[in-house]
Amino acid sequence: MTSRYRIAATGPFPRPEALVKATRDLDRGRIRPEEAEVAYAEAEREVTRVEGELGLDARTGGQLRWPDLFRPFTLGWTGVRVGPLTRFFETNTFYRQPILEAPPLGGGLGLASWVPRGSRSLAVLPGPYTFAALADVRYRPAGRGGASVDVATALAAELDRLGGERPERILFHEPMVVVNPPGEAWPSVHEAYRRLAAACAGAATSVWTYFGDAGPQLEELASLPVGAVGFDLLDSDLRPGASLHGKAVGLGVLDPSTTIPEAPAELARLVRAVDATLRPSELWLGPNPPLDLLPFDAAKAKLRTLPALREELAR
């Protein structure tokens, strides 16, 4: 029987040390782009190997070539340009802020070259609310949260173009939903996800939050047209009677602020409490914030907790 408990690295991987060295050397003119390409390919094979060895139910391939969560879109969309280096939430990592001069026009980016495909493939994309909230929006969108709808429209155009190369699963990162909740802009967020749902036809979709307490936003998240809602197990306080109305649940259970691997038995106790409250048909387990806040080896060690936790939960 297939387990109700599924495991995945629900965000980008850190780069293996060999790729760190190669990309540094490339920047310093010590190696040629072709040599860096060899390092990328080897690193991607290594991530694929790790994801396979751990028996992850969905596999990202690491998304090691993404400069940040937004850059492929910032570079590839019309109406958007690359802005200043900006801190990514409360971390020591940065992204180039997208500057939206006009409603972005997507579809020509060639998303297929950025995301995995095939069996168990999982693409991690920026959620439209987080994208719009972290961007510098220089035009006047229609109504509150209108920029989220515009970003979703552009994202949908990219996903449409994927056609048969669409990944099996598409996960939208939406930390901003819990860090700075949409409030009156929720209707726009719903509209944004309606547009994405049509473009994601045939793929399992989910929204994944982190960096904050998802408890107060759970009702709204539950009514988005996605198959699963993910949130941070350690930061989220579920209200009595909380429900996701039958959606699958995602739980961030690995904390990248420490290299100490989590204890499966202790985590299992916390996961069971959420399971008992929400009673989802399927429960996905993954990192809280993405694992790329850790070096590769430490991330790999942390990920080993996931199959052990699944085993513990199945007892």
Add this chain to the structure above:
Amino acid sequence: MTLFPTQEIGSLPKATPTEIVAWSERLGRPPPDPAEGLVGTRSRFNLAFLRAAGLDTVYDGEAHRIEMAEHPYRSIVGAEFVGHVRSFDNKYFRKAAVRAAPTLRSPYHSEEFRFVRSVGAAPVDALKVPVTGAYTLSEWAYNDHFLARQPDRYRREGRERAQRELVVALARDVVRPTVADLVRLGARRVQIDEPALGTHPRETALAVEGFEESVRGLDAEFAIHLCYSDYPRLLPAILEARSCREWLWEFANRDTPGHDAYAILSELRAYGDTRRVGAGVVDVHRDEIEGPEQVADRLVRASRHLGDPGRLRANPDCGLRTRSWDVIWGKLRSLVDGAELARRTMDRA
């Protein structure tokens, strides 16, 4: 007093011997003696370079240091390096894990300061020593030791307690003895670098506690450097850093057409804060060189928002280590010329 004194803020690239020779020729100076070793040569060259650019306050571009967190952690007993983490694009930092209560092997900036002072590039009052703050040291490492001791490590309360224990231990047992030794050796100006302070605005009070613990009772002019942070979220808690005499903040990176990044200074004014401000007026993450007019415009706007040009110093946003020497030279010359232009503008006003 001259308005808008200029200063550097931190690290420069590690110049190759060829670059040192070429630039020394370009500046019309004899190259440093290679017999001093590459680190010493770089240190001496950086000081000469910054002075030649016309900066009033200088240091040696952190020539003796690998990186602002890695360098201290090499001297911290109880920490070990576990690998690289990406900062942005293809830029990484080597991250340590604190696996026992941190203690200091030996003060890690003392030899460097002795050397810089001996070069005699500037009087000691015009040397500003950058020192990584306790909060940033804590944030840029994995807190394994104190977290493992918490019975409730999977709860927010346990994680916050572990964080505080690490910050206080680093401030008391690592940063403070390092700063104290600098002061003993004659350092008059110390810049505590806390770029991580903005990463958890709700922990501003903790960062301030770490700063105060690091410098309490020491006789020098202390400044706090912040960058790429949401400054309004740090106010007013950060103002409790009573031992700080100057804020050095990044602004230029976010000063774009239609967005006046210096407007935040009016909030300092509203709080009645009368400390000096070292305003970032050149962006260290872009190659485009700001013209002196743009630098002057930024200083004039900053003056207007702060309400007192006499409290402003002009500096780059942050360390310039990621730029080429040509770009650095262009930016620093614009900084110096722009400050002069701003002085003339203010005189006319």
